[in-house]
Amino acid sequence: MPHTDTALGAPAERLEGRQKVTGAARYAAEYPLPGRAHAWPVPAAVARGRVAEVDTSAARALPGVLAVLTPGDAPRLAEPEDATLAVLQEPRVPHRGWCVALVVAETPETARAAARLVRVRYDSEPYDVELTEDHPDAHEPDVANAGLPGRVEHGDPEGAFAAAPTRVDVAYRVPPLHNHPMEPHATTAHWDDDRLTVYTSSQGGTTARSVLAQMFELPEDHVTVVSEHVGGGFGSKGTPRPDLVLAAMAALRTARPVTLAYPRRYLPTVVGHRAPTLHRLRLGAAPDGRLTAVVHEVTTHTSRVKEFVEQAAVPARVMYATPNLRTVHRVVALDVPSPSWMRAPGESPGMYALESAVDELAEALGMDPIRLRIRNEPVHEPGTGKPFSSRHLVQCLREGARRFGWDERDPRPRSRREGPWLLGTGVAAATYPSSAVPATATARALPDGTFTVRINATDIGTGARTVLAQIAADTLGTALDRVRTEIGHSDLPPAWLAGGSTGTASWGWAVHDACADLAARLAAHTGPLPAEGLDAHADTAGKADAEVPYARHAFGAHFAEVAVDTVTGETRVRRLLGVFAAGHILNPRTARSQFTGGMIMGLGMALTESSTLDPAFGDFTECDLASYHVPANADVPAVEAHWIEEDDTHLNPMGAKGIGEIGIVGTAAAIGNAVHHATGVRCRELPLTPDRILAGLPAAG
Amino acid sequence: MNGFGYLRPATLQEAAEAYAAHPGARYLAGGTNLVDLMKLGVERPAFLVDVGRLPLDGIEELPDGSLRAGATVRNSDLAADPRVRDRYPALSQALLAGASGQLRNAATTGGNLLQRTRCPYFQDVGKPCNKRDPGSGCGALEGVHRDHAVLGHSEQCIATHPSDMAVALAALDARVELYGTDGTRDVPAADFHRLPGDHPERDSEIRPGEIVTGVLLPAATAGLPSAYRKARDRASYAFALASVAVVLRLADGVIEHVGLAFGGLAHKPWRARRAEEALRGAAPTPAALERAVDLELAAARPLGENAFKVPLARNLALDVLGRLTPAPAAV
Numbered sequence A: 001m002p003h004t005d006t007a008l009g010a011p012a013e014r015l016e017g018r019q020k021v022t023g024a025a026r027y028a029a030e031y032p033l034p035g036r037a038h039a040w041p042v043p044a045a046v047a048r049g050r051v052a053e054v055d056t057s058a059a060r061a062l063p064g065v066l067a068v069l070t071p072g073d074a075p076r077l078a079e080p081e082d083a084t085l086a087v088l089q090e091p092r093v094p095h096r097g098w099c100v101a102l103v104v105a106e107t108p109e110t111a112r113a114a115a116r117l118v119r120v121r122y123d124s125e126p127y128d129v130e131l132t133e134d135h136p137d138a139h140e141p142d143v144a145n146a147g148l149p150g151r152v153e154h155g156d157p158e159g160a161f162a163a164a165p166t167r168v169d170v171a172y173r174v175p176p177l178h179n180h181p182m183e184p185h186a187t188t189a190h191w192d193d194d195r196l197t198v199y200t201s202s203q204g205g206t207t208a209r210s211v212l213a214q215m216f217e218l219p220e221d222h223v224t225v226v227s228e229h230v231g232g233g234f235g236s237k238g239t240p241r242p243d244l245v246l247a248a249m250a251a252l253r254t255a256r257p258v259t260l261a262y263p264r265r266y267l268p269t270v271v272g273h274r275a276p277t278l279h280r281l282r283l284g285a286a287p288d289g290r291l292t293a294v295v296h297e298v299t300t301h302t303s304r305v306k307e308f309v310e311q312a313a314v315p316a317r318v319m320y321a322t323p324n325l326r327t328v329h330r331v332v333a334l335d336v337p338s339p340s341w342m343r344a345p346g347e348s349p350g351m352y353a354l355e356s357a358v359d360e361l362a363e364a365l366g367m368d369p370i371r372l373r374i375r376n377e378p379v380h381e382p383g384t385g386k387p388f389s390s391r392h393l394v395q396c397l398r399e400g401a402r403r404f405g406w407d408e409r410d411p412r413p414r415s416r417r418e419g420p421w422l423l424g425t426g427v428a429a430a431t432y433p434s435s436a437v438p439a440t441a442t443a444r445a446l447p448d449g450t451f452t453v454r455i456n457a458t459d460i461g462t463g464a465r466t467v468l469a470q471i472a473a474d475t476l477g478t479a480l481d482r483v484r485t486e487i488g489h490s491d492l493p494p495a496w497l498a499g500g501s502t503g504t505a506s507w508g509w510a511v512h513d514a515c516a517d518l519a520a521r522l523a524a525h526t527g528p529l530p531a532e533g534l535d536a537h538a539d540t541a542g543k544a545d546a547e548v549p550y551a552r553h554a555f556g557a558h559f560a561e562v563a564v565d566t567v568t569g570e571t572r573v574r575r576l577l578g579v580f581a582a583g584h585i586l587n588p589r590t591a592r593s594q595f596t597g598g599m600i601m602g603l604g605m606a607l608t609e610s611s612t613l614d615p616a617f618g619d620f621t622e623c624d625l626a627s628y629h630v631p632a633n634a635d636v637p638a639v640e641a642h643w644i645e646e647d648d649t650h651l652n653p654m655g656a657k658g659i660g661e662i663g664i665v666g667t668a669a670a671i672g673n674a675v676h677h678a679t680g681v682r683c684r685e686l687p688l689t690p691d692r693i694l695a696g697l698p699a700a701g
Numbered sequence B: 001m002n003g004f005g006y007l008r009p010a011t012l013q014e015a016a017e018a019y020a021a022h023p024g025a026r027y028l029a030g031g032t033n034l035v036d037l038m039k040l041g042v043e044r045p046a047f048l049v050d051v052g053r054l055p056l057d058g059i060e061e062l063p064d065g066s067l068r069a070g071a072t073v074r075n076s077d078l079a080a081d082p083r084v085r086d087r088y089p090a091l092s093q094a095l096l097a098g099a100s101g102q103l104r105n106a107a108t109t110g111g112n113l114l115q116r117t118r119c120p121y122f123q124d125v126g127k128p129c130n131k132r133d134p135g136s137g138c139g140a141l142e143g144v145h146r147d148h149a150v151l152g153h154s155e156q157c158i159a160t161h162p163s164d165m166a167v168a169l170a171a172l173d174a175r176v177e178l179y180g181t182d183g184t185r186d187v188p189a190a191d192f193h194r195l196p197g198d199h200p201e202r203d204s205e206i207r208p209g210e211i212v213t214g215v216l217l218p219a220a221t222a223g224l225p226s227a228y229r230k231a232r233d234r235a236s237y238a239f240a241l242a243s244v245a246v247v248l249r250l251a252d253g254v255i256e257h258v259g260l261a262f263g264g265l266a267h268k269p270w271r272a273r274r275a276e277e278a279l280r281g282a283a284p285t286p287a288a289l290e291r292a293v294d295l296e297l298a299a300a301r302p303l304g305e306n307a308f309k310v311p312l313a314r315n316l317a318l319d320v321l322g323r324l325t326p327a328p329a330a331v
Helices: A017-021 A057-061 A110-114 A155-163 A207-213 A242-254 A264-270 A347-365 A369-375 A393-404 A465-476 A503-522 A587-605 A665-681 A690-696 B012-021 B033-040 B075-079 B082-087 B089-097 B101-106 B109-114 B165-171 B273-279 B287-298 B309-324
Strands: A037-043 A051-057 A064-067 A099-106 A121-126 A151-154 A166-174 A186-192 A195-200 A225-226 A259-261 A275-286 A291-302 A326-332 A416-418 A421-433 A440-445 A449-456 A483-486 A534-539 A553-565 A571-581 A636-645 B005-007 B026-027 B047-050 B060-063 B069-072 B175-182 B181-189 B210-217 B226-231 B243-249 B254-263
Touching: A017 A099, A017 A483, A017 B069, A037 A110, A037 A242, A037 A264, A051 A099, A051 A166, A057 A064, A057 A110, A064 A242, A064 B047, A099 A110, A099 A242, A099 A465, A110 B175, A151 B089, A155 A275, A155 A291, A155 A326, A166 A347, A186 A242, A195 A242, A195 B287, A207 A225, A207 A242, A207 A465, A225 A665, A242 A259, A242 B012, A242 B243, A347 A421, A347 A665, A347 B060, A369 A393, A369 A421, A393 A421, A393 A553, A393 A636, A421 A571, A421 A665, A440 A465, A440 B165, A449 A503, A449 A587, A503 A534, A503 B026, A553 A587, A553 A665, A553 B226, A571 A587, A587 A636, A665 A690, B012 B175, B069 B082, B075 B082, B075 B089, B075 B101, B075 B109, B089 B165, B089 B226, B089 B243, B109 B165, B109 B210, B165 B226, B165 B243, B165 B254, B226 B287, B226 B309, B243 B309, B254 B273, B254 B309, B273 B287, B287 B309
Parallel strands: A037 A259, A195 A225, A291 A326, A449 A483, A571 A636, B005 B047, B026 B047
Antiparallel strands: A037 A099, A051 A121, A064 A099, A151 A326, A166 A275, A186 A195, A186 A259, A275 A291, A416 A421, A421 A553, A440 A449, A440 A534, A553 A571, B060 B069, B069 B210, B175 B181, B175 B210, B226 B243, B243 B254
16 A cells, blocks of 8 residues: 555645535535526514414415415424424524525526515414513523533632632623624525435534425435535534425425525525623632632523523633632523524633633733633633643733733733824633544545545535545555545435534544544455445544543634724724634644634634614514625734644544634634723623724813 | 606607606616515606717816706716816715615716615605605604604604715806706705605606706815715615715815715705804804804704704714814924
């Protein structure tokens, strides 16, 4: 077998890069099946109530309209586990924007025009979309998102806080946020007798298949799900969204292939959002900076459709040593769109609040914020008492400080000025769990010396396809260009979705095991390979999900330099620098893109992005990319990501931790801390838009 | 789909005649706003008269020293024109502060003036809006209005005009040239747009069927110091939270000429006549500038969420006025 340089750790280019930049890569709405029709949804125009009547006559009279599905006549489906998928099944309207009808027509333009002709009469009801800390309907859930306990507590947090010589008691607010991937949620569905094929923009085809099989009461092997290329998801395509079910229903009704590409304007209410979080942080410390009490209480909202609890108090269970800890969530069900996952759910808003409060504590103690963090570095994970499989937060802070030039910093706020600009720097830590879930894969050696690796993984732009090929090449001891990776199709061996930063660890594990097995078979094989090749199959059940006596997390440190314009309150980031410790980095090229992409999304969270729940109408005010402000190129300065290689043997065969989410964790806190350092203004509500900053600056003139 | 007729006329006269002959017609140029509004169902023209290729794409100097920019000159081209950059810097700066590079390459001078508000309620046919659907109410007044007007709004409408360019034109005493079946006319840019009053459906003083043929930049303000400044939620591709255009000439230590206009505050570019009056003939001391700007902004009626616009506009105006007047001699 030809020996090559190790493929793992090499900056391999994306295998599908050329296809993508030349437009050859097909996305879900781009499968021009013969006779394909197009669907357009009708969103509910009330925030709560019932559909009393749907008059479809004008819509159906429009030439080119094939069908209008309503709650009264849409195909009846089995009740799904995720209630957001029970679309057009009953007249109840749980929030504004909920789909109340679906038009199917020959062209998207006709479908859109007809959708406006659908007349819906509602029995509307009073509604409530406003989250407040003291909302009477707030309750404490047993379980928050990701199956984590709602409350973790030890010691005497109240007593210890009250007795602490230095105390910080602060409230932070993070608004609703939207993932807004470039490719909207889209599905092309096609029935062939009782067999259903869908091309869908999803982070996980295996789940999509089981959901469709369950809802349409089909054997799983009658459902084919293809997600070969996905234009971003950031969590919002983790599990199926209504487009999948609606397209399949529309195709069933019309006996035609149907594409539903959800219009951008309608996405904010139906594909999930990061729920707003109201934080109260209480930190008590001894004079030497040692934390004596950490209390993180989070209030958030969910919809009437399902309970989703953004687990924002969770990072305080991981970050700092304290004898007295309380982390607790409260949630209020309101008449709002259903929240869901958005890049680093829990950690992203939670670490904004915690790492801002730590900065406030450092100021109260008169202590350097890096020293304060190092002073509170735990030996065991505070929430569980488990040892860490590896933890290099201190090294990240020190390496970042060295690269950033932290030591030259004058800690006094408002100490640097350049004309109208106030300059400041800030630091914050990052953390994200490292886990894996079982997956299956096959590897095949062919007589021509090439290999095929098959697994129903999904590449949502992360580089998964490429890194899986690298893992295979490395395990097989062959060159990268001799490995073909097949992913994104439900005929392939099943694997879990791209979510929770588990993809590479989970899929890579199965690919590694299959390839290791294949390598062993090849070593034992004599003579030429049979024409059909030699196969090996792996299933990591029992391994990837085995209980381990370790707390496994990636860590990192963010450094930000900002300039705040004293005339306008506009904040511009000048530099962002992140240092991460995330196990073995398998592909520096795609890893850097993951880290810096997360950091830029964190910059957006800090400065520009927010969705406003309209108290008068109950939906989100920002419905397009002109009003939902993701950072423009002009907002994004020098962004650097570095890493510290870790040798952690308690993870997976690659020694890798997930890196898709940690980049966004802590970025907003670093920027907010830098804004405080620049201006002396502590703004505790995101985003840090000019109105909020200006309000804290002394008046001009 | 909603069908519509389409014609690309060769002359202004053909264009105006086609418009008159087709009820429900709209003029189309760059399409960067109208086409969006058609997709949203806000505009449903029965007929499009495409004036984008009329021979109105030149920038010419007139004998009196003024500069005429044709209605179909693209925003990018107008901003980059050396004469505009040299003589009317506020205009070039305002154009470059607007939209994105791609949009500026497509958007025209005439279309920029006639673009509609980006008020989210105007753009959502599922919500009330007196501008889109007179008599239906104002969604923004009940709902979210952080980005809305603080000056000159009415109970009918609190929308702002989104153009940056128009703010500079108002301050520069530019004139908007119009062609209609009744002939040609021109109106001061500062008076071209209107306040909402009881008819928010009318953005400007343009008459049905009239075509913007160009913008006249007068000799009187050519070469005067001028500047435009805009505050926004992100560094590019965002509408003004507030903006200001200032044109100013000093003579013998006093302000001889001043044009001051605000953007993002009202249903139209807000020409600050009271401030100008207070400044004319005055020495540009910080106190005089502040007094004048405060006099103008005393008329502001913020709506709660948008109260920040008043101090923001004040800061912007004082900053730009300060930059256009020499620093006080060191004592």
